[in-house]
Amino acid sequence: MRKLILGRVLSSFFSLAALVVMVFFLSRLTGDPAALFLPREATQEMLDNFRRLHGLNDPLIVQFGRYVWDLLHLDFGQSLRQARPAIDVVFEGFAWTFQLAAITIALVSIAAIVIGSLAAFRPGGIFDRFASVVSLIGASAPDFWVAIVAIVVFAVNFAWLPTSGTGTVWHWILPVAVLFIRPFGLILQIVRGSMIQSFGSLYVKTARAKGVGNTSIIFVHTLRNAMLPVITVIGDQAAAMLNGAVIIETIFGFPGVGKLMIDSILQRDFNVVLAAIMVTALAIFVMNLLIDIAYAILDPRVRT
């Protein structure tokens, strides 16, 4: 296990380094932040001044060297737009995204696993068909549709929930519910497929012969065996969520890292982009590691 972790840390370090280099140079091909930060009518003097202040006049390689040097001192640079350390900006956004992702993925996993397992118990049955259709619609419906309709129905018409924003637990319900839908459909499909396969396994026969009840067969005997592919997909979905949920963040006024990333890219706030990518990549890396560990916990055969 220690070897696994060590190997992962090492290889992820290289991925991260490659990512930083790529993003650093590629993003600087995409235009001049000075023109975006300053008003259209800015004088040449103002533009020059801005570039001088932010070191944009130096050759790219010098800028890169400086960036790496600062990075080695854990300095991620200043945000152009917010005039404060980029890493602070990113951490604030990431904290929200992380919570949103964690809550959503936890709920999705539970719901998809329970419903997917029950659907798989009688493939082709009414419950199965219903679950499949609902999940497919969920997986292919445009999410802003769902978001706006949800606001109109639950916040405006019924006034059960706040429309948007942050502050109380009630504010979390709609964003989580909307974010829930897409991965739910996907994971449900995987759970179902994997469970159908596991139900055909011989150990299910043994359990029946032992007199074990259906509930226990589904959730104790079969589920754990069926979890391996499911965990992979949950991991992929969680990774996607850690990158931020732009539409949800935009509509619900949720200050997450997704919108931050988009805004920073559009405004060419390179330091924030880089810091955000590093933080999310790191989070994804940690999560992948956790998934490998979960593999080992779930399946003793992986351990040896």
Added chain:
Amino acid sequence: MTMTQTLPGTSTQAEVQQKGRIRGVLGMLWRDKFALAATIFLLVVIFCAVCGPMLMGDAALSQNLRGRNAPPFSIANGWFYVLGSDSLGRPLLPRVVVAAQNTMLIAAGAVLCSSIIGALLGLVAGYASSRVGNVILRLADVIMSFPSLLLAVVVLYILAPSVGNLVIVLAITRIPVYLRTTRAEVMEIRQRMFVEAAEVMGASPARIVFRHILPMVIPTLVTIATLDFAFVMLAESSLSFLGIGIQPPQITWGLMVSQGRQYLATAWWLAFWPGLAIILTTMSLNLLSNWMRIALDPTQRWRLEIGGKSNG
């Protein structure tokens, strides 16, 4: 002891196959009504994609600011207006039909590119030495962490805005999914005995990979691809605003949905019909891929040959 393995019923199956492949396939399709409906819908979509712009191209562009946002289910202005009209008074039915072409081109293009490249890399990563496999996997990690919007902006600046480049951007961002799935499956399948049997016969690595391993991986890839279709159709519109994708008066479903967004409260039909088209297409593809998964597998095919009872 599996009972089905040696049941004498197998001989009749062979006869079914002798009746000719196409008839057999059609017969299997006929028995699974869901798959049949899905196929019909997809054929309609393909027809729209091929012939739509020819048949209704002009109608889809005829603006009429005074007849804007006309509600659906009224044929007072002709049956083109049965789904209502958009904010420029253009009839929605022809627009949905015409948009099928660009939508399908982009979605199919992106999904095909990403799945083919991803599957190839995954095959290499799974079958080649572990060092090569690791390098490819790390590459996938990098792509996965690279924000697609940044990629799009980079492409926009380095290359010119075009539909082809849009497809490239969409394809690149989806490669890791296929790559990782393929690799995982290959790692498992390469252990199987029939792969060794082929090796013993002297089959080249290429033959083993493409003839023996790939066919086993394809059903899983197809399932992912169908779900990706929906994703790509929606993602495409979010990149269009950068200027790299389809530009009006060209139209896609995704673009129609995102344009209709601000009218959700006042004229729901603007976003509804193209959204419905996306949902139905995705569902049809998914149903068809489930059916194909069974139909392509000789050991499962009997399920379809006895009727749609257990399409599990």
Added chain:
Amino acid sequence: MAEHLLEVRNLSVQFHTAGGTVKAVSNISWYLDRGETLAILGESGSGKSVSASAIMNLIDMPPGEITNGQILFEGRDLLTMPIGKRRMINGKRIAMIFQDPLGHLNPVYTVGWQLVETMLVHGAGRDEAERRALELLKRVGLPSPEASMKKYPHQFSGGQRQRVMIAMALAMKPDIVIADEPTTALDVTVQAEVLSLLDELQKETGMGLLLITHDLGVVAEVADRVVVMNGGEIVETGTPSEVYHNPQHPYTKKLISAAPGRGAMHEPQGRGEALLRVSGMEKAYGAFKALDGVSFDLQPGETMAVVGESGSGKSTLARCLLRLEEADSGQALWKGRDLLSMSRKELFGLRRQIQMVFQDPTQSLNPRMSVYELISEAWVIHPEILPKARWRERVDELLAQVGLLPEHARRYPHQFSGGQRQRIAIARALALEPQLIICDEAVSALDVSIQAQVIALLDKLRRELKIAFIFIAHDLPVVRDFADHVMVMKSGKVVERGTARQIFESPRQDYTRRLLAAGLDPDPEVQQRRRLEREAIIA
């Protein structure tokens, strides 16, 4: 009529499949009493397991359907009993031991957990269940039971897993234990141990034992009465001795005559130029030495059997010869050239000359390729063998050669029985016109009568085509009828090597003798004697 502990009356079960309704068993009746061992003998597809599945409520309905009959347990009909009640009988009153313990044990839970669960399900307290689980593991003879409780199924050997299964079946001290092919996958020596364990346990608890098997030897070893099934029907019943010595039904006769190990032995001809000369081959996996200085010669057209228990290195030998794995050291001269050091390109030519037939034809045939594709793939890879125009014809020829029909070419592997599949695998090997075929346990997964047919086929090919065979097996009787020379292996070393007659009639090594003694003979009287001998060796 006296009440039996368990009685199956006029049971009929059918399955709905692609080709219509198939009768799995029709109108079968048998009974089992306390303290008695009943064997149901039959080959795959005979329906021998169906009644057991019906008893345990393991038949999936649909596609299965019980159309007729009763299953009386202590006089009450299980088939009309509510599901909940039946579940309380399963595992508590009637328990089952399955054939393949690796598949039938849940891989992700510890052995202890699975044992305890059985008892918890039936209302035992956790502490008591754990204590009893430990006792059971001790009783079935698992080494260090405390540690075993915390281990997972994959950490045990096949024989140990079967012991775990037995412990699990015995957990609730059931009245009846059903054992479905409990020893098929095991080495001969282990098989003997497991069977005697079952025997002992039966004596201790007085349970009724229902043994489902295809092996006459197993019947001879343990059964009190035997029921012979074929095609879903009972063809004969009686004591093992009656049935063996005086079979009434033609099927029984055929089955008995097919039992291996009683034909004439081969007398190898004089030795000439060796086709393959192996010397000092070694292969280690970490600290474990799979091959430890193996050397032998093989003549053209010769059949050499390699026998040994699992872990003896016999399969590793085959894999190294085929370069599926690289040997650590040693030489293997193929017509004078060392095949262990051949380049990729040279190896390609070698592939034509040395072929392999694998143990499990289900897995070694690509399920998505038709028989035609499977066989003709050889010529796709080696186009110089045959022009494409002649493929069709040649496939038909090969199919005929292995006893299949030309129309089989269109079908897919899963549409064949196990024996037929192995024939396809052989036809595929023949397509390359090899000079040596390595058979790795090529017949051990097959039914007795099929085994005999396949061996006869191989023998015919050897005679007609002068192909040499390396025949790897764990089952000695099979080897006896077929091999010119026999090589006995243990822990990667060659224990003994000689002609078939030398090995079978005058074995020089203890280990060889022990292997021979562990084999089960279909004749109950012979087997009775052999058991006494075996016990003497052990003592």
Added chain:
Amino acid sequence: MKRSLMLLGAALLSAVHLAMPASAQNASRDVTIVLGEGVDLMEPCMSTRSNIGRVLLQNINETLTEFDVVGDKGLMPRLAESWDQQNDNTWRFHLRKNVKFSNGSDFDAEDVKHSIDRAMSKDLSCETPRYFGSTKITATVVDPSTIDITAEPKQAILPLLMSIVTIVPSDTPVEFVRDPIGTGPYKMTAWNVGQNIVLERRGDYWGDAPQVEKATYVFRTDPAVAAAMVQTGEADIAPSISVTDATNAETDQAYPNSEVFYMRIDQGKPPLQDKRIREALNLAIDRQAFVGTLVPAETTLATAMVPPTTLGFNKDIKPWPFDPEKAKALVAEAKADGIAVDSKITLIGRSNLFPNVLEVMEAIQSMLTDVGLNVDLQMYEVAEFEDIYGKPFAEDRTAQLVAAQHDNARGDPVFSMFFKYHSNGPQSGFSDPKVDQMIEEATAATGEDRAKKWSELFAYLNNDVVADVLLFNQVSFARVNPRVAFKPTIATNSQLQLSQVGFK
């Protein structure tokens, strides 16, 4: 880094606490204002940016003078009580006394000097210098309540320019600040980035105490959500909702937002150097058809680059009529003269410029195509768009029509005309020495003469040069909770003075 981690932890914890949703502060004197664009800086010298200005300008930080864009009061005193011109270059400002900053320090001339120096400093990237162009500004403290401000070269509208410079205390560092200190009626008490900004009323403000005690600003990019928030009572004022959501006459009010929507004609490429083609462009567009359909009914047709409330606005200029026949004739005429009228013209728009910009652009494209021009539409995101909009123009471009918005609520055309029309103007699509001269003269002029000169320029540009296709004076919609008394005006686009918000 360590601090960042603590921040992360704190943010994680903050979400855990439970409470009922804060419903509208009905009886209270608190308001919630929902803005469409987040605030990334709270820097007084950046308050000319509308997202910052709406929160900060005149609420936290005040200026010496204030221009009344809505009424006709012209330039009004704010922190300066009066001003007079000393000579051509120098103006003297007499400052208000007994004014305190929210940090308790007194306001005096040193603060003004520091504010000007800071805003113009090369160590900061303030927006302020852009309004002064190449003019050099020197502030000289006469006494604590008097300051002389000198412009080099002379600047006719120096007092007006002083309505742009926000006043900060003299100890404000010369770097971007995130906690603005000002003399205004409010002080910032909380800023949760991305979530909200809270302003609270000061007890020691020099002027009349406004009614609103506490204002909370929240940010919603989606205008439909902003509208819904006011509807449900979660917010009181949403200054920019979409026209499609403005369905409730009781709460929703239109107001001119000082943006002019126009298309710049690129005279550098054929066929747009030909005046007939430029006229045809103007005649081809049915401006009136847009009004009440794609753009709100309150929209007026633009006849100049600046809104009608600007100095020198020429009321005699009439919008171009819709006359496709004449447009076609002009195109044909040009064609007959050998002009390459078939050359491709790229119509360039900016995504998200306003909610339905794409549809508007599509409609325009279709109208231009109808008169026989070869027009392609291409939308860009903001960075790429700005690249194309500003000079230098790409040499290999096709002829371009760039659809853009321009906002000038400062009351004087000088903030627009040079940039859009002077040969050296960074967004000018043509070069005309007469226009250059007219701009220079008007810039230097004062009083009535100034207004007249601007008027003449507008007429010349529209009638003789046909410099661009002017389209609309845009309007926005605000949704206001009925309990609040607030009337949005043309100023609302750049500032939102809480003192103008009352309760019913």
